[in-house]
Amino acid sequence: MNVEEMKKAVAKEALKFIEDEMVVGLGTGSTTAYFIKYLGKLIMDGELEEVYGVPTSYQARLLALEAGVPVVGLDEVDAIDIAVDGADEVDPQMNLIKGRGAALTMEKIIEYRAGMFVVLVDETKLVEWLGQKMPVPIEVVPVAWRAIAEELEVFNATAQLRMAEKKDGPVVTDNGNFILDAKFHRIEDPLDLEIELNNIPGVVENGIFADIADLVLVGTKDGVKRMER
Amino acid sequence: MNVEEMKKAVAKEALKFIEDEMVVGLGTGSTTAYFIKYLGKLIMDGELEEVYGVPTSYQARLLALEAGVPVVGLDEVDAIDIAVDGADEVDPQMNLIKGRGAALTMEKIIEYRAGMFVVLVDETKLVEWLGQKMPVPIEVVPVAWRAIAEELEVFNATAQLRMAEKKDGPVVTDNGNFILDAKFHRIEDPLDLEIELNNIPGVVENGIFADIADLVLVGTKDGVKRMER
Amino acid sequence: MNVEEMKKAVAKEALKFIEDEMVVGLGTGSTTAYFIKYLGKLIMDGELEEVYGVPTSYQARLLALEAGVPVVGLDEVDAIDIAVDGADEVDPQMNLIKGRGAALTMEKIIEYRAGMFVVLVDETKLVEWLGQKMPVPIEVVPVAWRAIAEELEVFNATAQLRMAEKKDGPVVTDNGNFILDAKFHRIEDPLDLEIELNNIPGVVENGIFADIADLVLVGTKDGVKRMER
Amino acid sequence: MNVEEMKKAVAKEALKFIEDEMVVGLGTGSTTAYFIKYLGKLIMDGELEEVYGVPTSYQARLLALEAGVPVVGLDEVDAIDIAVDGADEVDPQMNLIKGRGAALTMEKIIEYRAGMFVVLVDETKLVEWLGQKMPVPIEVVPVAWRAIAEELEVFNATAQLRMAEKKDGPVVTDNGNFILDAKFHRIEDPLDLEIELNNIPGVVENGIFADIADLVLVGTKDGVKRMER
Missing domain, CATH: 3.30.70.260 (ACT domain)
Structure with missing residues (x-):
């Protein structure tokens, strides 16, 4: 698998966590873009019902509307069941650096409040310590x-x-x-x-997201691996 | 002295700390408004030279321009020598609640970085503990x-x-x-x-300003009193 | 009828124009606030189905969410069927001054694009020429x-x-x-x-809304009167 | 002359219009960046006195502060004597398209109010009609x-x-x-x-600037040419 295939693979894996009537925090970035697209397809095909997305950026909003995911604001919902987003670095304790897409504030606002926060990365994002590669x-x-x-x-x-x-x-x-x-x-x-x-x-x-990820799906050459608490 | 006279008295007292070539953080609110007005008069009269103000709000900027205090932005100066601002509550340790004027973010940005932070209040703002009267x-x-x-x-x-x-x-x-x-x-x-x-x-x-005030000038019926570290 | 009753009367009258599956521009201000409240009740009671509101301000959004009117953004809809809003002045040609609530930009963005724009006022808002009473x-x-x-x-x-x-x-x-x-x-x-x-x-x-109102509902002591093109 | 040299040549030519005590509108973009740099040098060298810049963007502000041009806001000055800025297209009547740098609103706010508006371009920006090359x-x-x-x-x-x-x-x-x-x-x-x-x-x-340029300085292979009203 090349990097693009890894991104698609983890995006597909994340779909397994989405159920009817869920409110889903929609992250920003290229990996999450696949997730939003796939999610929209499931909704349009009627395989998921009463699912709403809470976008973390203008980008996520535009993608969701294009894909057919109905969007709502954080102030319209009682709770966010799950949030799905990428990351720029992930350390072994599942702490993250995020923000290359400049959407970190809204991302943290949404993801901090999600019942479950699922992170999608390819294996190039795994580091030994935060700050190893990225600012x-x-x-x-x-x-x-x-x-x-x-x-x-x-x-x-x-x-x-x-x-x-x-x-x-x-x-x-x-x-x-x-x-x-x-x-x-x-x-x-x-x-x-x-x-x-x-x-x-x-x-x-700031773009440090410590102690907030519940599950990291890692796209590797050998398929999708999981990091869990 | 009534409250308005107290405000004027502490504003005048604060002027004593301003010297030529100082960069002065300009607070927001009715007490500081007197200070800005008096400061402008000293500058227009030539009693203070090369003094610049860094406003903490649109209000402070408007008042400064009206009063004749030349304004600069935080990104234009190497340092802020002194900042002068009011407060909504002051506890015995000189911790503050600020923000009734909704300018708390820019106020803290400026005042946190000032070499000296002088707070102007009348005695009705003194409390035993923060939160006693104000949100x-x-x-x-x-x-x-x-x-x-x-x-x-x-x-x-x-x-x-x-x-x-x-x-x-x-x-x-x-x-x-x-x-x-x-x-x-x-x-x-x-x-x-x-x-x-x-x-x-x-x-x-947020509007809690702990451990940041260097001097509080308190307008009382018996004149201006000082709280210092 | 006093002014408050007039406001309620025109707000109720406006409800008659709302049908199932309509997208409704939600204006800002005290008269429209009644309309939003009544609209929410009809939706909650199941008398109107698949009706969505497009708010023209934070105020309208807050009121709609409280009242139970589902909200969408202008970028989510293909068209706005009808918009309902108040005005500060109405001249005999149904030109308006709006903006006392400071929401004029978003109001014009929505109302200019509505299939029908219904204006709700009490009779004190009628003037011979725009600018007679209001800036x-x-x-x-x-x-x-x-x-x-x-x-x-x-x-x-x-x-x-x-x-x-x-x-x-x-x-x-x-x-x-x-x-x-x-x-x-x-x-x-x-x-x-x-x-x-x-x-x-x-x-x-700017707050002049010329040639854009399709219908003005005027609350008078003798009931609701209509101005139409 | 290559394009970069043309940009420098027109930027230098524009300096001839700047005199002591002028308030100068500072445009946005790569050509104006040279102008700001050169202007700062003249000020730092003491060849121009009491000159202030009114930036049209964050970029112009950053460049001015770096170059040593003191900046003021539009609300601090009674008038702007001259504004200097680039353009994306210039037609034979000196109408312009601007906005590739996304600063068009503040640019028009400043340049519309300048006593003289000088436009700096290289010859590749000259078109027969607006819209010929650029959106x-x-x-x-x-x-x-x-x-x-x-x-x-x-x-x-x-x-x-x-x-x-x-x-x-x-x-x-x-x-x-x-x-x-x-x-x-x-x-x-x-x-x-x-x-x-x-x-x-x-x-x-919008990025059409019609009937507003007073002088266009065009960098050509043969030196700087002028378009005037």
């Missing part, structure tokens, strides 16, 4: 970006303001904020860092 | 307001979505978010609660 | 407010930045913008003014 | 994008929602909106189309 995306209030970038040096991190390609200047998130990509040497205690970063004034949310 | 304003991403309001029950808090009077529906902050006013029974450990609230996904910032 | 609310990009306010003098208008009461500083709209309330002497040609205002750079939308 | 970028309120895209078919235009590369989903502008890139067959009357587009509810601003 931690941090969503910040625009005017504070420079001050926060400097303060991150205390954490031995080097932060870059993420610049856009299809507009001039920085990437603007769906919430109207900026993204700092902070490269840490090695993240020893993800939960601790997650809390510390969130407590910096001007930080809206 | 804690919490700025939240709009779609998450209902979920967060429910989760605050775990903290024995009752949260109300703040509704506007000059527009239909909820108050929208300068950052485009909503305000939850959360009434806590009694806040035992302000710093701990401040951190816990910030770690709820969807919370942008 | 025209204009939604503007924040940084441009002062320049636009000055330019409106060319139109013999006096514009005020709308200040909030439940937050410090200006009212911020659901879209993150400001509202200028522009008092015109007398608006001779509403359609012309509507176009001219929209063409001022920095104006997002 | 017209249109900034729209997010929820209205699909409806507006459909309505543009009336104008014989094909509109695409601009997708981002450094975030998942659509490009979000500095104002929090979306960009539709609308390909028109041939734009006969730019001023007329500019007004018509702005009058579609949900359109914040």
Whole structure:
């Protein structure tokens, strides 16, 4: 299997957890895009009934509407039964780095509240420790970006303001904020860092998702493997 | 002195801390409004030179421009020498509740980074413990307001979505978010609660300002008193 | 009938136009609030089926969810069958001033696209010419407010930045913008003014709704009267 | 001269129009980036005094601060003496298409109000009629994008929602909106189309800048040429 096939395989595997009348948090990114597409097909074919999606981004919303998944907002539902999303890094304790797609705030809002959070990755995303390959995306209030970038040096991190390609200047998130990509040497205690970063004034949310994944489906050359608590 | 005179008295007292070439964080609210006005007069009269203000809200910006205080953004300065702002409650350890004016996020962004943070209040704002009279304003991403309001029950808090009077529906902050006013029974450990609230996904910032004030100027019937660390 | 009873009467009258499977634009304001409440009751009672609401504001969304009207976004529907909303002034040609609730941009986005636009007012809103009693609310990009306010003098208008009461500083709209309330002497040609205002750079939308209402239901002491094209 | 040299040449030429005490609108894009850099050098070297820049985007602001151009907001100045910006297309009457950098709204807000508007392009941007090579970028309120895209078919235009590369989903502008890139067959009357587009509810601003440029500096292989009214 190549990477694209791995993505499809885990997306299909995730479908097994979706039942009638579920409210499903819909993640952002290329792997989840397959999941949304497949989910829409099941709904359109009548194999799933009364399933609603809660999108974590404009992208997820557009894909869901296109695929035929009816969408609702977080304020319309009593609970989210399950959320399905990708990740940029997964450590052996199932802590995650997310946010390459700049949707981390809404993703965490939804996934933190889901009864079950299923993560879809291919095996290239598995790391020994968080920060091994990827920076931690941090969503910040625009005017504070420079001050926060400097303060991150205390954490031995080097932060870059993420610049856009299809507009001039920085990437603007769906919430109207900026993204700092902070490269840490090695993240020893993800939960601790997650809390510390969130407590910096001007930080809206950060891309460390510690202690929140319930199940990770990993696409490998030999098929889909599971990491569970 | 009545309350209005107290506000003017502490605003005047705060001027004594402003020196030439200082960058001054400009708070939001009625007491700070006097401070901005007086500061502008000193600058226009040439008694202060090369002083710049960093506004914490649209209100502070409008008042500063009107008063003649040149404004700069946080991203334009290397450091903020001093910040001056009001508060809704002050406990004996100089912990604060702020946010009745809905500007708490930008206020904390500026004041956390100020070399010295001076708080201006009249004596009616002094409390034995935080939460005694006032709710804690919490700025939240709009779609998450209902979920967060429910989760605050775990903290024995009752949260109300703040509704506007000059527009239909909820108050929208300068950052485009909503305000939850959360009434806590009694806040035992302000710093701990401040951190816990910030770690709820969807919370942008909250109105507890623990361990951040350096000096509180209190307007009393008998004149201005000081609380210091 | 007092004003509150008139509002209820027109709200009830508007229900007659709602049929099964309709997509209904939900306006903002106190009169429409009754309509949303009544509509929700019909849906909950099973007297209307497969009816969806497209809210024009956070307020309308909150009210709809509370009342039991399922909501969808404009991007989820192929067409809006009917929109129901209030107005601040109605002239004899059924031109409107709207925007006291600061939701004018989303209202115009929805109502301009509705197959039928029904306006609910009490008789105090009827005027001989637009601008007789009310200013025209204009939604503007924040940084441009002062320049636009000055330019409106060319139109013999006096514009005020709308200040909030439940937050410090200006009212911020659901879209993150400001509202200028522009008092015109007398608006001779509403359609012309509507176009001219929209063409001022920095104006997002304005509160003149010319040539767009299909039916006005007017609450009077003697019952509900109709204005039709 | 290659294209990069042409950009530098026109940027240098534009400097000749800047005098002491001027307020300068700072455009967005790669050509204007050279202008901002050169302007900053003149200011740092003391060859220009009391010059302030009004940025049209986050990008222009970042570049100005880096280059040493002091920035002010539109609400801080009585007038903008001159604005300097690039363009995506220039027709023989000096009408423009702008907005590839997604900053068109703030650009038009600033440039429409400038005493003189100088446009910097290389010769590849000259066209016989607007729309010959480039689509017209249109900034729209997010929820209205699909409806507006459909309505543009009336104008014989094909509109695409601009997708981002450094975030998942659509490009979000500095104002929090979306960009539709609308390909028109041939734009006969730019001023007329500019007004018509702005009058579609949900359109914040569009990328046609008709009758607004005072001078176009064109970088050619043979040096800088001028188009004037």
